[in-house]
Amino acid sequence: MQSALISHVESAHLRKSPISVHVGDLVDVYCRITEGDKERIQIFSGTVIMQKGHGINHAFTVRRIVNNEGVERIFPSHSPKIERVEVKRSSKVRRSKLYYLRDLTGKATRLKERDPIIPASSDTPPAQ
Amino acid sequence: MSETGSPSSIAIAAILGRKVGMTRIYDETGTVVPVTVVQAGPCVVTQVKTSDGRDGYNAVQLGFEDIRTQRASKPIVGHCQKTGNTTPKKFFREIRLDEKPTVATGATVDVSQFDAIKYVDVVGTSKGKGFQGVMKRWNFGGQPGSHGTERKHRSPGSIGGGQGTRGHGRGIKKGKKMAGHLGDERVTARNLRLVGVDKSKHLLLIKGTVPGANGGLLFVRSAKTMKHGA
Numbered sequence: 187m188q189s190a191l192i193s194h195v196e197s198a199h200l201r202k203s204p205i206s207v208h209v210g211d212l213v214d215v216y217c218r219i220t221e222g223d224k225e226r227i228q229i230f231s232g233t234v235i236m237q238k239g240h241g242i243n244h245a246f247t248v249r250r251i252v253n254n255e256g257v258e259r260i261f262p263s264h265s266p267k268i269e270r271v272e273v274k275r276s277s278k279v280r281r282s283k284l285y286y287l288r289d290l291t292g293k294a295t296r297l298k299e300r301d302p303i304i305p306a307s308s309d310t311p312p313a314q
Numbered sequence: 315m316s317e318t319g320s321p322s323s324i325a326i327a328a329i330l331g332r333k334v335g336m337t338r339i340y341d342e343t344g345t346v347v348p349v350t351v352v353q354a355g356p357c358v359v360t361q362v363k364t365s366d367g368r369d370g371y372n373a374v375q376l377g378f379e380d381i382r383t384q385r386a387s388k389p390i391v392g393h394c395q396k397t398g399n400t401t402p403k404k405f406f407r408e409i410r411l412d413e414k415p416t417v418a419t420g421a422t423v424d425v426s427q428f429d430a431i432k433y434v435d436v437v438g439t440s441k442g443k444g445f446q447g448v449m450k451r452w453n454f455g456g457q458p459g460s461h462g463t464e465r466k467h468r469s470p471g472s473i474g475g476g477q478g479t480r481g482h483g484r485g486i487k488k489g490k491k492m493a494g495h496l497g498d499e500r501v502t503a504r505n506l507r508l509v510g511v512d513k514s515k516h517l518l519l520i521k522g523t524v525p526g527a528n529g530g531l532l533f534v535r536s537a538k539t540m541k542h543g544a
Contacts, residue, residue: 189528191334194515195351199339218344242338267344 210277216269328535330378377403433537438525442498501525
């Protein structure tokens, strides 16, 4: 049970249109990077291997391989530093946390594609 | 318990409230800030004490949370009526001031006084932990896990020699840290950053943790030892 006052405080900080990702999705995360007083967008693309938390505490982990080295980033879903998230591809997965991908490389990390359950994200423009 | 004064150049802000709970918010740079939500006030000034009056010192007494008149004791009903027919209050706290108080009895005090304040002290009653051993209560190291240690891994060890530890006399040094009751005592968390003020819902957002359980009574005042303003 959450206090109405807590919800009131959080409501000002929640994303207007929530990010909707699922475990197994191949996503492009558009991050705002601030360098000095300039701001630019950097894309982090990879597979969503886990989600945790609810409401303002919701976060998801994206895993990708950079130079043969696995890199994982945890994104708080309601962070203003995330501009938007594009879901490129959804996969058929049978568990909620894909930690087993950490032990696999190359072809073994492929996931079976499935049709997206919900339109990727209301934050994302319709697929081109 | 009274509060001692603040530097006279700084207006002291103080209010009573209840801890609502914790959450997280994002600041203007997009960084996550863990905050405690405190529902504070509105409080009523129930008494003003001045150094040239019969009290002999400067202080303001705040009353917080209405209670029904038939639930309040008659002295409290009468005390509150003196301030202009305010309903009896559940909690009273006194704020000691260096200079003569500028507020009048019966005035309402709310969170808007914290607008220009950046850091606060929060006084509360910590969560009661019951009877605890020395490792939890005083952060003792305990005894080794092996090498012949049996059944006393969390014991305090020696508590003093037979000849005493104060140069003369036997017995255990007074104030020796031992097992006992932990928590449920007055705790002041100092210099917490005030992240936000919500006047419509009477909320204060304070960075980090404050003493006590959700729903507990808190006394929030502008930080004594830190500079405010610019």
